[in-house]
Amino acid sequence: MGTRTNAERMLGWVEAERLGVADLLADLDDAEWKAPSLCAGWTVRDVAAHLTLSTRTTWRMVLGGALRARGDWNRMEAEFAVRRAAAFPPAELIAQIRETAGSPRRAPMAAPADPLVDFLVHGQDIARPLGRTRAMPAEPTAAALDHVVGSPFYGARKRLRGLRLIATDADWSTGDGAAGAEEVRGPAADLLLLATGRPAGLAGVSGPGAARLAAVL
The missing domain is CATH 3.30.1050 (Nonspecific Lipid-transfer Protein; Chain A)
Incomplete structure (x- = not known):
């Protein structure tokens, strides 16, 4: 029972952060979507696209991406993000985050806390360069x-x-x-x-x- 309760609590935190980041993104104008994030070389839109993959990355994607990136994990993630950012408009990226906000699905090899870290940190990657404040519980x-x-x-x-x-x-x-x-x-x-x-x-x-x-x- 204790383990299940901890898992449910973690998923509740993740859902809240996903929805909060979606709300932040929905408040941005076109210039802010194109602005640099705290992630070197990534725009705000790239970060948003990356976050949609939290519940959508598969083993097939990881294996193919790792081969293309020659084993460089960061390069692989950047390729995924940039490609997805180009494929979907901002409104669709926001909708995708909201659609799976409460999903327990995780990327291959990800621990239960990794999606929480992802949204807490990337929320700051988006907000801080734009001069916006995003509280962390x-x-x-x-x-x-x-x-x-x-x-x-x-x-x-x-x-x-x-x-x-x-x-x-x-x-x-x-x-x-x-x-x-x-x-x-x-x-x-x-x-x-x-x-x-x-x-x-x-x-x-x-x-x-x-x-x-x-x-x-």
């Missing part, structure tokens, strides 16, 4: 942080080595607390951006480890 963000720092996929272990991250707006921290560990303090949203490799999170943090993390990023 505390409990889902803490869960996303736990997943990112524990997963080998995001590269956070190497990126955050020797650092102790402490959220100033949530009951969350990570790091072994060993002697010499340098603290980085800030809102959980900014820590999540930093953990996933986004320098934009540096604007909201402080502490002796901030400069070191900036150099890494």
